[in-house]
Amino acid sequence: MREPLVEFTDFSFQYKSQTQETLHHINLTIYKGEKVLILGPSGCGKSTLANCVNGLIPFSYPGKITGSLKVAGVETKEASILEISKHVGTVQQDTDAQFVGLSVGEDIAYALENAAVPRSEMLPKVEKAATIVGMEDFLIQPPFELSGGQKQKVALGGILHDEEELLLFDEPLAALDPAMGMTAVDLIDRIHREQNKTVMIIEHRLEDVLYRHVDRIILMNEGTILMDATPDELLSTGLLKENGIREPLYISALRNAGIRFKPGEHLENIEELDIGSYRAPILNEMEVSKPYDAPEGGEVLIEAEHVDFSYGNGKVLDDVSFTIRRGEKIAIVGKNGAGKSTMARMLCGIIRPQAGEIRIKGDNYLKFSIREIGRMIGYVMQNPNQMLVKDMIADEIRLALNLNGVEKDVADQRVEATLRMTGLYSMRNWPVSVLSYGQRKRVTIASILALQPDVIILDEPTAGQDYSHYTEIMSFLEMLNREYDITILFITHDMHLAIEYTDRAIVFADGKCIADNYVSTVLSDKQVIEQANLKETSLVLLARQVGADPDLFIRHFIEREREERKNGLN
């Protein structure tokens, strides 16, 4: 008999500050030893569900609860968060904020410290937990020098001290590059099996989570549970796309080839697909469709030649050269710390090359000030909250023009044009504070576009966003590129983004530019993928299994997706 650990019975929740319920009549049981994925788009209630389980609701976020939720047999609305935190260990999304200690050891010990465990018992426990997550050699390291993946491991170590039965992961992949994400999924899986823990993962990046088996997937939308099924069952339905979740790429590719899935088909793991029956339709599809051809760029805008840069002890950029032409869409990819952000800062002129040369439209850019460069190359930061300084949308967009001393008449015209171009005109007098995250992002992009730059650089434009918001922002950028011929550089580690929305990838590893080619070519190159901490996409695996050329297969896939998007838009 399976023993329930989490039991929602006709459970509803409404935040104190909201007028409607966020969760409606949830019935869900999670049994001891299970590994469950809670899947759904942003705002579907999955994070709220998680916060109900770990006790933050109603402890830190008060509201109205009806129905019942029992965690380890305890009714949560009657228990304290302290009691619940003994049973539930949570790894939050923000790897940085949750690192409370000043060293790895101290952070892993944090829950023990709070429980007043004597230090003599604490040390072996910390040692043990650190060893499980592979951080035992870093115990005295302060957080400032750790990568996102390492911080996450530490957070995980901090909840592995025997007591916690349920491990809850809130969007564990949001801040990690693809290879780190794979490591994280693998680690969660290992701990689930070896430490006998029950695991709940909250994510919208389905394909990445499915890198390791999960027992059940709970699909949520609009505060209710739509489906509670095995991965195979869920993948064979069309529910994912309808509810704003990205299907695994290989599943989309199979659908594109006209394959209909039968009940009971193995779909969760690409290695276990019944490839024999798919081969013919896939190869046939490649015969009849045409592959994507990246357009030629226009005139040369930016040339980097043998650029070097170092911060004190190490080279961050080492002999980097590339050329960017008008109208291109380029992904700058590579692992964290490989030099991507440094390159972006350098293109904006915040830092300048210590050797080598950068030319903008043929002129050595050393003669331009940061402000002058800003009129040619715009920079959009990852977190829009870091960029918004004005109360009103129109003022925010006007700010850069004022700072650049543009005359009032011209500025008025440009603000209006920018508002129309970005679809913000009807909202021009709205306060920025009422906007959603995606709308804020759009405002920050608009505030850069007001300067009419030739190139805009976007740092992780889709980080922390679900598929539908992601699609919205990326389609918007695609439109800017198509209609206004704006050159766009994406700094990203999202391979889906690179495949779907860019033509070319410049790949960084350890400060060097190790590849500069079509996205499809780069992603088919095993060596590049390994060096740059990227993840081999499932399209490449599928192509190999059916005996197609991966590069060509990806190009067919891209063409199909772009066609669909175009038809979807019109």
Next chain:
Amino acid sequence: MDLTKRLFINIIPGTTFLDKLTGKTKIRLFFLLVLILIATWDMRILAPVCLIGIIGLISIRPNPKTVMGLTVFIVLVNLFNLFLIWVVTPDYGASIVGGSTLLLRLTDRYIITAETLWYFLTRFTKFMATFFVSLTFIQCITPSEMAAGLYANGISYKISTIVSIAFRYIPEIARDFSDIKISMQARGMELDSRKTSLWTRLKQNVMILAPLIIVSFDRVGNIADAMDLRGFGRGKKRTYYAEHEDTKGDKIVAVINVLLILAFVAILIGRIFFPGTYQVWAPWINA
């Protein structure tokens, strides 16, 4: 990390004798030494404490560059301060040391007396001693040890936690600030002091504060959640990973601390019951 270096903070504990003491002992030692320095103007006490401060500082082998820079700065500020006192009251020593032994007369008003010089020397020694003791303390204690030490000395852990949390997140806020500044520069904000007036730069910095505050509030919310989720505030008591058991060194310093308490009491008794005519002791005046 840059910022913690600029604040002369160490996050990773060192390995010398002073470094290896517990936070509890370090705080007691520091507190007592500062108390004594505040209580006395007697060179016979100040000079040895100053020497102890210097030896302590050297013993923890700090980065000589930063220490030298800071020391020179403090010495200059101090000398300037003394100079100003002299400019305002050239015969300051008369009232505070007693007597006016003329050494040099520059003008009618501006004279140099042995008493004033002695007072200046005492005052200089007192400030430098406080500086060396404080710098040694700051350099040899990590924020975690500080939090643990405050707690061990009877301060509520909810208050002492503020110390470690502050040092944990100040560098992050500094990073946010520099990120925001960069994006504003790219949008055309001129921060070069040669090209913009002080007033404009001030206004621009205020503008950067708005997003910084919003981003920081987001972070504070997340930190509070993280602490709640791991049982912060669970009980009245708390233990500290950073606070190791007493070592032999702690026992030695504990004895020293008792002696310092006795010395402090003696100084107090001396000042209360034998106040003397003048505030500052000088070897040639038997008061």
